[in-house]
Amino acid sequence: MGLAFKRAIIKLSGEALSGGKGHGLDDKVIENICKSIKEVHELGMGIAIVVGGGNFWRGRSSENIDRPTSDNMGMLGTVINALRLQASLENLGVDTRVQTAITMQAVAEPYIRRKAIRHIEKGRVVIFGAGSGLPFFSTDTTAALRAAEIKADVILLGKTGTDGIYDKDPNKFDDAVKYDRLNYIEIINQGLGIMDSTATSLCMDNDIPVLVFGIDNPENLIRVANGENIGTIVKGD
Template identity: 65%
Template sequence: MGKYKRVLLKLSGESLAGDQGFGINPVVVEAIGKQIKRVHDAGIDVAIVVGGGNIWRGLAGSAKGMDRAQADYMGMLATVINALAIQDALEQQNVPARVQTAIEMRQVAEPYIRRKATRHMEKGRVVIFGAGTGNPYFSTDTTAALRAAEIEADVILMGKKGTEGIYDKDPNQNDDAKKFDNISYKEILLRSLSVMDSTATSLCMDNDIPLVVFKIDDFENIYRAAIGEDIGTTVGGK
């Protein structure tokens, strides 16, 4: 596979926390920013969807009796904090970046407008999508699938902490876990593999969006995945 023309990078909130496990580690964000700059400098359009789990997890809140929608809105706001951190890291590297949010907050970011997002990328800007889809009950994985379809990204690059790709069972708990080099979306759904939630998986499957799952612990993998190196697990096909 040659290098992609337009990628959507899905970053978990946890990846911004580094070893501290919560919050934002500026050293980690800077390192991620440098790798995104490499992708940008290679002439690849970059869009980013970032999670908020390093600050707040909506599901955890609702599990403790909080209203689910309220907890999810809090999670969406957490993703905006992360998006602003990534924007700052990119601008420190002289990479022009724009944050677009699904919940309007004009003082800190543009509202999400698909055509404007595409135009930014055509002009060489990195676009960071915050606040999920703007709706409770939808994960940032689903946001990544939705935005990738909307901006016609060639691939979703999904960085996972602590795992090299997709396995037939949890590699952290099973020594005999086998890694897939390639797998179809249908098989992910049939095997109930926890790659991303079923809504996101179905959206990717229905719109033929390939997915590359790779280990985010080595930040250089962001660049390797974007230029089409054979790393992690590639998901595609029905």
């Protein structure tokens, strides 16, 4: 079975790096995720990663901080996660670059679209930290934006606690029904919440497919990269 995609954005939540604890970092979990990323990379897929920061800070974590400041704190959390992923990937022999939307030259490159594309063309994995660099936008929206900018074929959206998109929370309702395929309008109209509406609209406007799968088993990343029919695919009609 050959690769299903030539170039992909892998979107990882901060929680996915915490090993189910919801906060902090779990070295074993990160190592296993990075081993799967390495295997997909060695198959020849161009990879960029957008990582969230919810294992350190979420925009709604405090009511005593204005939203822009809170979002900036979350962006810094994503940079910690990006550097941690870089360390594990490089320990596995994968050439990696971190680019940040907030300039911090001592620890990472600034985000430059053409440079990111060139890194991928040279076989490097690029990790995008600090979200979009702007408050009020989620890292899901960053994934959609970067996917459009680097001309990715797909966003591989790795989720914890689920293996796709359901009509309601499968962890709370035994009769939850899993969708194999949806379109963007259905995501918005049904309020399924797998991505925020800004990210979904951006994917729709730029015709970027989103494949939602469970990252609790990191080998699922290899399976979706090889075109196995798991998870839920979101595309246009």
